Amino acid sequence: MGFRHAFALASLMLACASSLAASLAINVGGERSLTTEQLLARPDAATIRVPNDITFHRTMTYRAVPLRALLGITALAEGKELQITGTDGFVTHLSAKLLFGAAKQRAEPWLAIEPPDAPWPQAPGIGDIGPFYVVWIDPAASGVSSEQWPFKVDAIRIAPTLAARFPQIAVDKSVPADSPIRRGQTVLATQCMVCHKMNGAGDASMGPDLNLPHNPTEYFQPWVLKSFIRNPKSIRAWPDMKMPGFDKNAISDSDLDAVIAYLGYMAKHRK
Incomplete structure (x- = not known):
């Protein structure tokens, strides 16, 4: 095996190991940490198609789990919201109305999970956005904003609203x-x-x-x-x-x- 092939193989193995080691911290009433492997193994993990993905500006396909099911809650207390943080310092807040509004048709949030053996492409002007990314199906139904598609996600927790x-x-x-x-x-x-x-x-x-x-x-x-x-x-x-x-x-x-x-x-x- 030549040096270049050995280097490429080592880089691939390192990338896979990094993805496998990725974990997501969730605190919505009980603190837990889930790895990429655990999330992909969930029975509700599915392949979803996201038209007009806000980050890639085209239709994208992901392995993902429904965010509401992952949270395991059906409401947020008054004065609370869902806070999602990224490793790049980005912090997104999702209101109770956006997450659990009782509309007949509402946007559906999913947590996309980057598979170790199928890394996502580099996002234009951004680069790597893995290992976790919140995406939406039918975002217009609930008025989801462009900044409510957080990527490089490392933690999800309940927090008081910004105003509070x-x-x-x-x-x-x-x-x-x-x-x-x-x-x-x-x-x-x-x-x-x-x-x-x-x-x-x-x-x-x-x-x-x-x-x-x-x-x-x-x-x-x-x-x-x-x-x-x-x-x-x-x-x-x-x-x-x-x-x-x-x-x-x-x-x-x-x-x-x-x-x-x-x-x-x-x-x-x-x-």
């Missing part, structure tokens, strides 16, 4: 209920706080705080900020840039305006 844990992200009670500022708070918590903090609050660590020491509305003109959110590389780019663009399917024009209104409000309300 971090009052410094909340707008004042004097802000009208129908104000776009309030809508902006909700959108930012869902779409932006998976990577960023706000006023020091949040679980994510991939990106900078959006209000400390300065708010982007203080150094970007409104049209520049909108362009940056839509396509960051159109404004500034560097080799290690990680922020993705948010097209109109990810954040509508009205939601983008609401986010910017919230950011402008928070620039004057540092806490």
